[in-house]
Every structure is written in structure tokens, then in C-alpha cells.
Amino acid sequence: MLVKLTRKIEQYDKNSFWASDFGKPLIEIYWNWKKEPYTNPPQWYDTLKWSAGKGVEEAMLQVLKDSDVVAEDYDQKEHGRIEMERNGIKVSGYCDALTKEGIPIEIKSINNANKFDIAKYEKGEPRENYVGQLAIYMDALGKDLGHLFVSSIDGLNRFWFECKRLDGRKFKCGNVEVDLDEQYKKWSKLKLEHIDKDIVPDVFEIRYKYPIEEIEWGQVSKTDIGKARNGHKVLGDWNVSYSNWKHKLIELQGETEGYTPDELTRIKELTKGFTTWS
Numbered sequence: 001m002l003v004k005l006t007r008k009i010e011q012y013d014k015n016s017f018w019a020s021d022f023g024k025p026l027i028e029i030y031w032n033w034k035k036e037p038y039t040n041p042p043q044w045y046d047t048l049k050w051s052a053g054k055g056v057e058e059a060m061l062q063v064l065k066d067s068d069v070v071a072e073d074y075d076q077k078e079h080g081r082i083e084m085e086r087n088g089i090k091v092s093g094y095c096d097a098l099t100k101e102g103i104p105i106e107i108k109s110i111n112n113a114n115k116f117d118i119a120k121y122e123k124g125e126p127r128e129n130y131v132g133q134l135a136i137y138m139d140a141l142g143k144d145l146g147h148l149f150v151s152s153i154d155g156l157n158r159f160w161f162e163c164k165r166l167d168g169r170k171f172k173c174g175n176v177e178v179d180l181d182e183q184y185k186k187w188s189k190l191k192l193e194h195i196d197k198d199i200v201p202d203v204f205e206i207r208y209k210y211p212i213e214e215i216e217w218g219q220v221s222k223t224d225i226g227k228a229r230n231g232h233k234v235l236g237d238w239n240v241s242y243s244n245w246k247h248k249l250i251e252l253q254g255e256t257e258g259y260t261p262d263e264l265t266r267i268k269e270l271t272k273g274f275t276t277w278s
Helices: 026-033 044-066 115-122 128-141 180-195 222-229 246-252 261-270
Strands: 081-086 089-094 104-110 145-152 158-167 170-173 176-179
Touching: 026 180, 044 104, 044 145, 081 128, 081 180, 089 128, 089 180, 104 115, 104 128, 128 145, 128 158, 128 170, 128 176, 128 180, 145 170, 170 180, 176 180, 222 261
Parallel strands: 104 145
Antiparallel strands: 081 089, 145 158, 158 170, 170 176
């Protein structure tokens, strides 16, 4: 029965850059804009964690309301809409919350099983794309201060960061800095040179496979080397594995899914004796 289950995934019309697009691969923004059919649509079980995360974020918003930080009647769609023009392009989005003083708050739930992610938050290093998204709201509202409110889904790991404007459109949240001017320039170039002209941008922006001969194998963990040698892992950019167009990217990059027998042979030659490497 499980293999028969499905979930309908709708591709929305896109006519502006969204705040949540910050840091996303340009090729994916392009395909999203053009409504390129997914080659790897999310599975029904993938949507469960999204729904769980959304529920936690709604609960976090209610906490802010109950704590008198956010007005009780705050509604994201009604009160949180931002829309502006930067570098000749339209940028839009919805603030998760605004304090009673009008300061934007970005609310995020994170996977409690991702210990590496949580460890970064503990060191004051929130995800750059979350910081960039909040910074866009600050830019649109003309604010020098914003807040990033993060919790693991189980509520055991909780973080509150202040985001401050450094200069112009540069912002810092925890130890992470973002430059919105750089992002706006990339988006503007994408719009003018690719979206408007129907020219696909660089398909190698994110790579499914790093060229075997170019990998510094001594810098790869022994766990990943072992998985690669046994054909259980391909070394490349993590974004591709989660892309809705994974198979399209693999095809356009002239690759095959997984390592070929010849590639596996070469990997074993390059990593011979890796278990003894320091």
C-alpha cells in the first residue's frame, strides 16, 4: 500500500524573486520561474516533515503572541507582505512576524536529528539563507534590527539571534554576514540575461559529481571515502540530491546516476590504503 500513496505537488506561478530564494541555485530559480516540470518531485513522506515543521513554526508564532512580543491579531498574509524593487527586479515575500514595534522576526524549525546543524547554531552560525531571508525583510522595511527565532521540532534546542545592519545592505546575524547587494546583482543578471531571453543559466553551478581527479581525497572523511568506494555515495554538491530536477541536472551535466564501474575502479586506486591515512 505504501508504494501507492502520493501527494499532489503544485508548481506556483512566479513573477518575482522571493525572499526565500536567497542563496538558492540560480538554475533552480530559473526552472521554477519557467515552471519546468519536476523530474524528481517530492515524495509524500517528504511532505510530512514539512507539515510538522510548519506546525511547530505556527506554535512558535503563538508563543510570541502570548509573550506580548507580537500583536495577537498578527496575520502573515495580511500584515507581513513586503514588495520592493532592487536593481530593476521585483522582490517580494511575507514576514513570519513583526514585533509590536515593527521589527521583523523570521521563524524557523530545524530537524532535531541534525546534530551538525544544531552544533553550528550553538556556535552562533545560523544558516546563511535564513539570515539572507530575514535581511531582505529588514531591507524592505528599512530596519536596522531583526530577529531570527529558531527551534528544533522537539523543542529541545532553541535559539534567538539578533540581526543587525552593518553598512548599506550588509547584515550580520550571530557570526554570519550577508551582502544583499551581491544577491540582488545575481538575481538581476539572471532575470535580464536568462529568464527574459529563455536562456538556461550555468548547469554546473551545482555539480552532481565532482571530477574524481580533482577531489582532494585526503580532505574527505574516511566514512565518505568508504561509501564512495562501495558505490553508496557520490561526492558532489548536496543541493543536487534535494533538487526537484535532480535527474535533469545529471543529464545536462553528461553524467550517469551513481559511479560507473570505471569510476569505482579509479576511486579505489586513488584511495588505496585510505584507512591508514592521518
